[in-house]
Amino acid sequence: MSSRKSSFLPSHPVHLLVFLAGFTFLVYEVSWSRLLSLTLGSTVTSATIVLASFMAGFGYGALFWGRRAVGRRNLGGLTGLLIMGMGAVSALNYFLFHDVFPHLYLSFSAAGGMSDVLMYLLAGVLLVLPAFLMGGVFPVASRLAAEGGRPITTALGHLYASETLGSALGGLATGFVLLGAVGQKGTILLAVGINAVTGIWALVDRRFRLAETAGLDVEDQPVVRVKNRKRGDEASRMRRDHLLRAAVVGAFACGFSLLTLQILWMRVFKVYLTNTSYTFALISSVAILGIFVGSTWYRKWVASQAPTAARLVQVMAGMTLATLLGLVLLVKLPQALMFPLQGLLTDPGLRVLGFPVLAALLIVFPPAVGSGFAFPLVCSMFTTSRQGMSGDVGFVLMVNTIGSVFGPLVAAFVLIPGPGAVLGILAVAAWLAAGALLVGRGVELSPVLKASLAGVLVVTLIMLVIRPEIRTLPPSFIKFDREILYYEEAVEGTIAVGRDRDTRTQAKYTFVNNSAVIGSSYDAIKVVKMVGHYPFLMGAEIKDVLVIGFGIGVTTSAIASHREVETITCVELVEGLTDAAVHYRDRNRNVLQDPRLTVEAGDGRHFLQKTNRQFDLISCDPTHPILGSGNLYTRDYFELCREHLNPGGMVSQYLPLHKLRQEDLLGLIATFAEVFPDCSVWLGHYHAVLLGSNRALDFDFPAWQERVAKLDQDNDFYIDPHHLAATLVLDGPGIAALGQGTGINTDDLSYTDFFDTDCLLPGNTAANLLFLQENRRPVARVFQGIEDKELMDRFVRGNALLNESLYRGLLGERRASLTALQQAAQVNPENGEYPFLIKLNF
Numbered sequence: 069m070s071s072r073k074s075s076f077l078p079s080h081p082v083h084l085l086v087f088l089a090g091f092t093f094l095v096y097e098v099s100w101s102r103l104l105s106l107t108l109g110s111t112v113t114s115a116t117i118v119l120a121s122f123m124a125g126f127g128y129g130a131l132f133w134g135r136r137a138v139g140r141r142n143l144g145g146l147t148g149l150l151i152m153g154m155g156a157v158s159a160l161n162y163f164l165f166h167d168v169f170p171h172l173y174l175s176f177s178a179a180g181g182m183s184d185v186l187m188y189l190l191a192g193v194l195l196v197l198p199a200f201l202m203g204g205v206f207p208v209a210s211r212l213a214a215e216g217g218r219p220i221t222t223a224l225g226h227l228y229a230s231e232t233l234g235s236a237l238g239g240l241a242t243g244f245v246l247l248g249a250v251g252q253k254g255t256i257l258l259a260v261g262i263n264a265v266t267g268i269w270a271l272v273d274r275r276f277r278l279a280e281t282a283g284l285d286v287e288d289q290p291v292v293r294v295k296n297r298k299r300g301d302e303a304s305r306m307r308r309d310h311l312l313r314a315a316v317v318g319a320f321a322c323g324f325s326l327l328t329l330q331i332l333w334m335r336v337f338k339v340y341l342t343n344t345s346y347t348f349a350l351i352s353s354v355a356i357l358g359i360f361v362g363s364t365w366y367r368k369w370v371a372s373q374a375p376t377a378a379r380l381v382q383v384m385a386g387m388t389l390a391t392l393l394g395l396v397l398l399v400k401l402p403q404a405l406m407f408p409l410q411g412l413l414t415d416p417g418l419r420v421l422g423f424p425v426l427a428a429l430l431i432v433f434p435p436a437v438g439s440g441f442a443f444p445l446v447c448s449m450f451t452t453s454r455q456g457m458s459g460d461v462g463f464v465l466m467v468n469t470i471g472s473v474f475g476p477l478v479a480a481f482v483l484i485p486g487p488g489a490v491l492g493i494l495a496v497a498a499w500l501a502a503g504a505l506l507v508g509r510g511v512e513l514s515p516v517l518k519a520s521l522a523g524v525l526v527v528t529l530i531m532l533v534i535r536p537e538i539r540t541l542p543p544s545f546i547k548f549d550r551e552i553l554y555y556e557e558a559v560e561g562t563i564a565v566g567r568d569r570d571t572r573t574q575a576k577y578t579f580v581n582n583s584a585v586i587g588s589s590y591d592a593i594k595v596v597k598m599v600g601h602y603p604f605l606m607g608a609e610i611k612d613v614l615v616i617g618f619g620i621g622v623t624t625s626a627i628a629s630h631r632e633v634e635t636i637t638c639v640e641l642v643e644g645l646t647d648a649a650v651h652y653r654d655r656n657r658n659v660l661q662d663p664r665l666t667v668e669a670g671d672g673r674h675f676l677q678k679t680n681r682q683f684d685l686i687s688c689d690p691t692h693p694i695l696g697s698g699n700l701y702t703r704d705y706f707e708l709c710r711e712h713l714n715p716g717g718m719v720s721q722y723l724p725l726h727k728l729r730q731e732d733l734l735g736l737i738a739t740f741a742e743v744f745p746d747c748s749v750w751l752g753h754y755h756a757v758l759l760g761s762n763r764a765l766d767f768d769f770p771a772w773q774e775r776v777a778k779l780d781q782d783n784d785f786y787i788d789p790h791h792l793a794a795t796l797v798l799d800g801p802g803i804a805a806l807g808q809g810t811g812i813n814t815d816d817l818s819y820t821d822f823f824d825t826d827c828l829l830p831g832n833t834a835a836n837l838l839f840l841q842e843n844r845r846p847v848a849r850v851f852q853g854i855e856d857k858e859l860m861d862r863f864v865r866g867n868a869l870l871n872e873s874l875y876r877g878l879l880g881e882r883r884a885s886l887t888a889l890q891q892a893a894q895v896n897p898e899n900g901e902y903p904f905l906i907k908l909n910f
Contacts, residue, residue: 081275082212083230088266089151089205090234091241094356095259096158096198097122098242098349103162103252104191106699106815107169109674111641112559114188116331116480120473121192123327125199127469133204134462137211138455144276147208148267154201155263161194162256173678183678203469206231207462210447211454215278220451221375224444224461225367229360232440236356243349248822252815314377314507315449318384318442319464321503323471324478326439328496329391330355331479333398333432335489338581339540339562340401341427342420343695345821350421354428355436362440375448377511383442384504385521390434391497392524398431399490402543405430417825443468480559488557490538491531498528541566542579550577553651558644565648576651578620580642583691585619590908591753593622593655593784595722596689598750598757598795600626601785603685603718605775605792606759607766612681613637614712616672616688616700621649621656623689628662629780636665637681639672655784673705682714689722693736694827698820701736702813706743706760716763719744723756725836727827731810732819733836738807739814741800749798751840751867753874754833756797765800769793769851786901790860793851794867797844806843834878841871859898866896870905877909886910 101118108114133150137143169187176183206227214223246255270276334348341347373379397404406423413419446468451460483492501524508518539555541564550566553576557563561580568575578585586592600623604610611634615624618640628636640646646667649656659665668675672688686709690697699705700721709719723736737758741747744760759765766772769789776789798806813819826832847864854860869892877885886906893902 081273082209083227085147085151085266085270085276086205086209086227087230087234088262089154089202089209090231091238092154092259092262093202094235094238095242095246095255096154096202098239099247099252099256099259100161100165100195102247102821103165106673106704107165107677108184108187108191109671110696110699111671111674112480116476117188118191118195119476121195122199123469123473125196126203127466127473128196129200129203130207130462130465130469131203132200132462133458134207134465135459137204137208137458137462141278142276143208143212143278143458144270144273147205147212147276148270150201150204150208150267151263151270152267154198154205155260155267157198157201158256158263159260161198162253164194165191166253170677174680176678203465204462207458207465210461211458212276212278214454214457220454220457221373221444221448222367224447224451225363228363228440228444228447229367232356232360232363236353236360239349239353239356243345243353244822248817248819251817310510311375311377311449314380314511315446315464316467317503317507318380318449319446319468320471321384321500321507322387322439322442322446323468324475325387325391325471325496325500325503326355326436327472327475328479328483329435329493330432331476332483332489332492332496335484335557335562336398336401336540337424337427339542339564340406341424341582343581343583344420344823345698346421347424350424351428351432354425355432358433358436359440359443361433362437362442363444364440365437366441366444375445377449377507378513380442380445380449381504381508381511381513381517381521383438383445384500384507385517387435387438387442388497388500388504388521388524390438391493391500394431394434395490395493395497398427398493399538399540401427401431402546406543407547416828416830420828421825484557485559487532487535488538489562490540491535494528494531498525498532501525501528539564542582544577545579554648556644556647558642560642563642563644563648565651578645578648578652580645580691583695585645585691586622590784590905591755595752595755595757596623597626597782597785598752599623599687599689599720599722601629601779602750602757602759602792603687603720604630605772606718606761607768607771607775608684608718608761609716610684610718611635612683612714613685613687614639614672614676614681614683616675616686617641617690618645618649618667619689620645620652621659622652623687624665625656625659626785627685627687628659628665629657633664636662637683638665638667639670639675640667641669641671643669673699673708676708676712679712682712682717684714684717685720686712686717687720692724692727693820694727694823698813698818699815701739701820702815702818703739703743704815706740710743710762713762716761718759718761721758721760723749723758725754725756725840726833728832728836729824729826729829730832730835730839732823732827733839734807735811735813735819737798737803738810739812741803741807742812745800745804747800747803748796749803749840750795751797751837751844751871752795753870754837754878756840767799767851769854772851786899786904788863788899790863791867791899791901793847793860794863796847796850797840799845799850802843802845831878834875837871837875837878841868841875844868862896863899866892866899866902869895870902882910 104118137146173183176186210224210227213227214220242255337351413422447461447464450464451457483495501521505521545564545566549569551569552566554565563580565578575589613627613633613636615638618624618638624638646660688700690700693701737749740758740760746765747760748765750757773789776792779787848854848857848860869888873885873888876888889902889906
């Protein structure tokens with residue numbers, strides 16, 4: 069007894085060590101995911117390959133280092149080296165990913181065109197290295213946690229709870245605080261610093277070494293593995309073999325199921341919830357917190373009981389039930405949760421962030437609790453000796469991780485494009501039920517439990533064979549009962565095209581997940597046509613065009629209407645959108661049939677990184693920057709565009725006024741102007757357009773008139789040179805005067821990805837519209853050669869009154885809005901758009 073007391077290792081040092089390792093593990097995982105999306109492209113394929121490589125390295129590291137720890141006394145030294153090595157390799161990886169990778173694509177392309185494959189392989193190798201070291205920390209530390217005769221089950225439960233709590237807090241801190249506060253580089257350097265300090269601590273603190281007497285007490289003696297027993301009855305041997313097999317099956321099944329479910333849950337949540345970086349950081353962290361609660365539950369309530377296959381069956385059955393119940397809620401989430409609670413969550417930030425937490429707690433959390441309970445349980449089932457504990461835990465962690473590697477691959481490339489996300493979740497429930505029945509073979513179980521699992525398996529398999537159509541639609545489609553014209557669950561997103569029923573306009577809406585691609589409203593069509601037409605009106609000589617984001621093809625059709633264009637290369641992330649574009653033939657003029665157009669699947673920014681082609685025009689009409697396309701509004705992206713412009717080339721970019729604070733809007737304009745000092749901002753109703761060039765912009769009005777006269781007549785685009793010129797609000801000098809001291813948006817420190825929730829305030833659009841109107845540059849001072857300045861002045865005053873009408877309308881002052889528009893028509897009777905807008909909107 070005295071020897072045990074003297075050799076007893078207090079629980080908190082090793083738990084704190086593992087907590088900090090888990091914290092940095094998630095810091096790296098979130099950071100690598102974001103950094104590599106900028107290098108490899110923001111596609112499901114690249115993200116899945118990165119995750120699979122990361123988890124494969126982690127799993128092999130658990131097996132390798134767990135076995136190397138068997139028989140060692142100085143486990144603290146080994147743990148310290150693993151943690152410090154993890155930090156050192158991660159620091160090196162940051163340099164390689166950030167500074168070297170962008171230059172490799174062109175080299176690989178020139179060498180034979182296999183750039184994507186080679187880059188994926190290289191990224192996988194570089195990710196495997198730190199993950200390989202990370203994987204060894206838990207199995208090595210598990211032997212330390214069980215020092216002093218502490219029950220193995222208790223030790224594993226406590227240690228796993230510490231690791232998962234650290235991981236959850238690391239994910240939350242990275243997504244909500246660190247990346248937005250100190251940037252990508254600062255976040256990784258902070259994690260490297262934590263690794264250095266904790267690694268040195270583990271090396272020098274003697275409490276992380278096993279005592280000389282460790283393993284010598286009778287109850288601490290190793291349990292000899294069954295396969296080496298020369299005596300003992302056959303029944304005992306068979307029970308032990310079954311326990312080991314059950315542990316392996318359970319470890320793989322739970323690892324596979326939870327990671328597969330996370331991919332499928334995320335896909336459906338993307339359709340229902342606002343797509344921001346915060347939304348999915350919350351959901352992921354709730355999953356990890358569920359694992360933490362499960363492991364804590366295991367440690368506190370059942371760790372004193374013997375680990376049995378029967379208990380594992382019960383856990384897997386519970387996960388199956390929780391998955392099915394969550395699926396029922398998930399399918400009806402807008403009607404069951406979002407619409408009833410919308411009135412209670414009046415704050416926009418709370419509404420956008422509160423729904424993900426609530427949905428994740430009801431749908432994601434329960435199965436995650438089961439997974440958190442199952443992992444220490446299967447480790448306890450498989451561990452056959454205290455001395456060999458690290459090797460056993462490492463093997464179980466490897467098996468669990470193999471499931472985690474295959475899960476995302478199956479979800480992304482089999483289930484989503486096959487039966488779809490909803491039936492994919494049903495398939496996972498069937499998998500869990502089958503796994504539970506396999507684990508329970510030869511085990512004394514409740515007949516009700518066995519029958520229930522068998523019934524679930526049969527019913528889910530029948531459903532998978534029948535394949536009932538279960539659509540997950542954006543909440544607005546459900547709320548307004550829109551007619552569904554097109555629906556597809558593509559690998560990169562769920563596409564829905566809908567049309568209003570029984571309304572005067574019968575407007576159409578196209579969504580990818582819950583992000584509007586474009587509507588058919590007049591203002592939406594007008595601004596994307598401005599993006600397409602205005603570079604030509606500014607006098608750019610345009611033959612070769614790159615369009616980033618096909619959408620429904622309106623911008624591309626505007627560009628194609630200019631006969632001097634010879635080639636149009638369009639890069640679209642979501643391939644199915646080209647099929648959906650058939651419903652907008654009246655808007656896109658069937659541009660897909662244009663022989664000059666080539667549509668390529670992929671990430672547009674990534675396309676620029678790996679091509680050496682030059683363009684006369686790069687046009688981009690992405691989704692809102694805080695809704696997933698923030699990397700198309702950074703200085704780094706604009707510099708990439710500038711590098712691919714021919715002399716005299718131009719960039720045209722959509723600029724939203726909504727979901728941005730005034731300082732954010734001005735910051736994006738200043739960011740663009742820093743790369744393109746010769747730039748301008750044009751206002752199209754509730755939206756704006758950025759134009760930039762590597763030459764001085766041509767503001768010669770007679771030339772402008774001549775170019776406008778060549779435009780084809782268009783019912784959705786009012787063609788008049790004075791009308792179009794009056795949409796100018798800022799030029800280069802005007803932007804420079806307003807943007808002094810404004811924060812520049814960069815890949816490293818992006819305030820669009822990690823935005824202030826005040827961006828979501830409903831009054832931002834009106835405030836930004838008013839700001840641009842009050843600070844607009846006099847058109848007559850910018851455009852040269854205006855012959856009839858009084859006519860231009862009437863168009864400018866009419867445009868100002870139009871903006872006043874739009875502003876009043878946003879404030880809900882419908883009568884004042886109509887009055888301002890009527891005044892615009894009186895002041896500027898030459899402008900035929902105003903009578904049209906009065907008829908359209910009032």
